[in-house]
Amino acid sequence: MTTHKISLKGLDFDTIETILREEMKLSLGDDARQAIQKGRKFLDVKLKEHKEPIYGINTGFGALYNKSISEKDLGKLQTNLMMSHACGMGEIVPAEIVRLMLLLKIQGLAFGNSGVQLITVERLIDMFNNDVLPVVYQQGSLGASGDLAPLAHLCLPLIGEGEVVFDGKRQASKNVLKKFNWKPIELQSKEGLALLNGTQFMSAYGVYCLLRSYQLASLADFIGVISLEGFDGRPEPFDKLIHKVRPHQGQSDVAENIRNILKGSQLIKRRKEHVQDPYSFRCIPQVHGASRDAINYVANVLLTEINSVTDNPTIFPDDDKIISAGNFHGQPLALAMDFLSIALAELGSISERRTYLLISGQRGLPPFLVANPGLNSGFMIPQYTAASIVSQNKQLCMPASVDSIVSSNGQEDHVSMGANAATKLFRVVDNVYSILAIELFSASQALEFRRPAKSSDLVEDFVAGFRKEVKFVEEDRVMYTDMQAAKEFLEAF
Numbered sequence: 001m002t003t004h005k006i007s008l009k010g011l012d013f014d015t016i017e018t019i020l021r022e023e024m025k026l027s028l029g030d031d032a033r034q035a036i037q038k039g040r041k042f043l044d045v046k047l048k049e050h051k052e053p054i055y056g057i058n059t060g061f062g063a064l065y066n067k068s069i070s071e072k073d074l075g076k077l078q079t080n081l082m083m084s085h086a087c088g089m090g091e092i093v094p095a096e097i098v099r100l101m102l103l104l105k106i107q108g109l110a111f112g113n114s115g116v117q118l119i120t121v122e123r124l125i126d127m128f129n130n131d132v133l134p135v136v137y138q139q140g141s142l143g144a145s146g147d148l149a150p151l152a153h154l155c156l157p158l159i160g161e162g163e164v165v166f167d168g169k170r171q172a173s174k175n176v177l178k179k180f181n182w183k184p185i186e187l188q189s190k191e192g193l194a195l196l197n198g199t200q201f202m203s204a205y206g207v208y209c210l211l212r213s214y215q216l217a218s219l220a221d222f223i224g225v226i227s228l229e230g231f232d233g234r235p236e237p238f239d240k241l242i243h244k245v246r247p248h249q250g251q252s253d254v255a256e257n258i259r260n261i262l263k264g265s266q267l268i269k270r271r272k273e274h275v276q277d278p279y280s281f282r283c284i285p286q287v288h289g290a291s292r293d294a295i296n297y298v299a300n301v302l303l304t305e306i307n308s309v310t311d312n313p314t315i316f317p318d319d320d321k322i323i324s325a326g327n328f329h330g331q332p333l334a335l336a337m338d339f340l341s342i343a344l345a346e347l348g349s350i351s352e353r354r355t356y357l358l359i360s361g362q363r364g365l366p367p368f369l370v371a372n373p374g375l376n377s378g379f380m381i382p383q384y385t386a387a388s389i390v391s392q393n394k395q396l397c398m399p400a401s402v403d404s405i406v407s408s409n410g411q412e413d414h415v416s417m418g419a420n421a422a423t424k425l426f427r428v429v430d431n432v433y434s435i436l437a438i439e440l441f442s443a444s445q446a447l448e449f450r451r452p453a454k455s456s457d458l459v460e461d462f463v464a465g466f467r468k469e470v471k472f473v474e475e476d477r478v479m480y481t482d483m484q485a486a487k488e489f490l491e492a493f
Contacts, residue, residue, distance in 0.1 A: 005029040006110045006125075010307030011103075013299065017211055020099060025129045026106065028121065035112025036121055040188075042317035043115035047189060078192030079159060085196055086152035086162060088137025093150070093201075095133055095165065097426075100204035101154050102128045104306050105195070113309040113316065114194035120185055123158055132176055135163040136201075142407060143330035143418030146311060147201030150419070155195040160184035190313075197311035202333045205422035206302050209337070209429045213295045213344060216432050217288065219490055220347045221257050222462065223440045224284050227354040228258075229267045229455045230446025232363045234274070237282045238262070250296070251289030258284065265456040274363065280353035287350050294343035301336040330418030334401035337421040341428045345393040348428075348435040352386040355439045358446045359383055369445045369473070376476045379442050382483060386438040389431045396424045396431075437486035441470060448472055465489075 004019050007029035018024065028036075093101075102124055108114070109121050127134070134157050140149025156162030157173035166176045177184065185191075227233075236242075238259050243252045262268050276282065313324040359379045361367035370378030400421035406413050444463050447455065454460055469485045 001025055003027050006032050006106055008032055008035060008111060011107055012303065013207070013211060016100070016103065016207060016306075019103065020096070026103070026125045028110065028125065032110035032112075033118065036110060036116065036118050037112075038317050039112035039115050039315055040117055043190060043315055043322075044188075046315075046322060075187055075189070078187040078189065081192035081196065082152055082156060082159060082187070083161060085148045086156050088140040088149045088153050090137050090139035093136040093138055097204050097208055098133045098136055098154070099128065100207055101136065101150070101200045102133075104200040104203050104207070105151070105154065105198065107306065108198055108200065108309060108311070109194065111309050113314050114311050115190045115315045116194050117185070117188055117191065120158065120187075120191060120195070123182065123185055124155075126180070126182065127157065127164075130180065131166065132157065132180075133165045134173070135165060135170060138423050141201055141419035142405065142412070142415035143199075143202055143334055143420070143422075144328065144415035145408075145412055146197035146328035147199060147330075147419055148196050150201035151196045151198060154200075158185045158195070159187065193313075194311045197328045199305060199310045199328065199330050199333060199418070202330050202337070202418040202422045203302065203305050205426055206298070206333055206337055206340075207306065209340065209422075209425045210295065210299055210302055212429050212433075213298075213340060215493070216344060216347060216429070216436070217292050217295060218257075219436055219493065220288055220291075220351060221254055221284070222261060222459075223351070223436050223443060224281075224288070224354065225258055225261045226443040226447060226455070226459055226463065227358060227439060228277075228281050228284075229265065229459060230358055230365070230443045230450065231277070231281060231354070232267070232270075232272065232274075232450070233277045233281045234272055235262065235268050237277070238285060243285060248286075248289055248293060250292030251285045253292060254289040255285040261458050262456055263458075265459065266453045267450055267455050270453065278353075278357060280350050280357065284350070287346060291343040291347050294339055298336045298340045298343075301332050305333060330416035331401070334416040334418035334421045337418065337425045338397075338399040338401045341393075341397050341421070341425045344425075344428050344432050345390075345397050348393055348432040349390050351432075351435050351439045352383070352390045355379075355383050355386050355442045358442045365446055365449055369442060369449070370475065372475065378473065378476070379445060382438045382441060382479060385483070386435050389435050393428050393431050396428050400424060433487050433490055434483075437483060437490055440466065440490065441483060441486045444470070445473055 003025045005027050008031045106124050109116050134154045136150050136153040141147040153162055157164050160174040160177055162173050163170055164173050164176050238255045243255045310327045312328050313322050315322050359368045367373040368378030368380045370376040400417040403417045404415050444466055466489055469489050470482045
């Protein structure tokens, strides 16, 4: 089993994807280990020398910042914080997101600016490596003072509280700690705050959705080509000269991608009776390309965020400073994830329009893509379903980042709502897989009515693989299983 060393170099998306896909173990690099120890030692010395209030270390939290805490109660303060802030509600966060939360929290603490004990970070690594996944709830974060409630649930098992999923069962954390002979961590000054502050709930959702976004963008191009071939579309909109005079990077990349997918196609080269295609075909490079540019923007935001220190206060041993500020505020993520939701929803919106055209009975295709329409409804209702999901995406794309609610007696008077942006984005991603699956289901059906002419080898191989999962529809049958199979085919691609 290979191991990834958490270091001060941070993480990139390829590394994250490899860690998750290959189920790699984690360990601390020497630089990270030294940084954590240096930060903790600095904090301990500072507390002995510094008798004035330091927010969150020897004071209360939020609106209770003006309440001083005695030295003997500093550990109790952090334990109380952990327990009192675990107030999540709603659905359970999926396991893949919880793994990402652990990974990103470990990386954030490894920079040494949080003042945690080495044993605390090592226990989080133990949990990751042994697939001990805390039970975290989707609701509860305002995305401003960090993701307080979700991160409290993530870190409760450190002190033997809360629940985890282990060996496929949901169980009390204290029971799993006993199985591994792990003693509950005795939290020291600031540790609870370091664990609960931070944007790792938002960031984990963001990273997961971003990685899926790259796949969705590629699938949208490929499936769009299959629809283009099934609809007997024209090649001119993908000519490089068009994109040379409007050189948006995403637009140019999509056009080039589609030209490559179409190489060797008989269908695209044959004489066309129509002189122009509808926008959902003609403007694939412009629409898909704009979404790709948005994805790349969001990637830059997330890459910065996952390699940042986002708890508060922040300690700087080399500068002999402890600074209380606002790195926990999720505004950069909230805006980015709202933007990504819109960009992905547009991939779904234009996809549904192509599906609609395929079933419309134009260009020699039978109405609803069945040989005997009337007796058979064919692909009528899959398009209904796609339209319904597209409409839901529009509702989910109402930006969360424009909202704010005052909390903590007015001390936290502007919040990002980035956590809501994150969970909405997660639903949009899932919805776009469904919409593209319906387009692929329809486009593959339409392609059969163009035989014996063939598309490119890339398209024909892709469709042949799909046909192993979903057969051609000769006459009406129960179709929801086909649609689910199509979605699973895309998710696994």
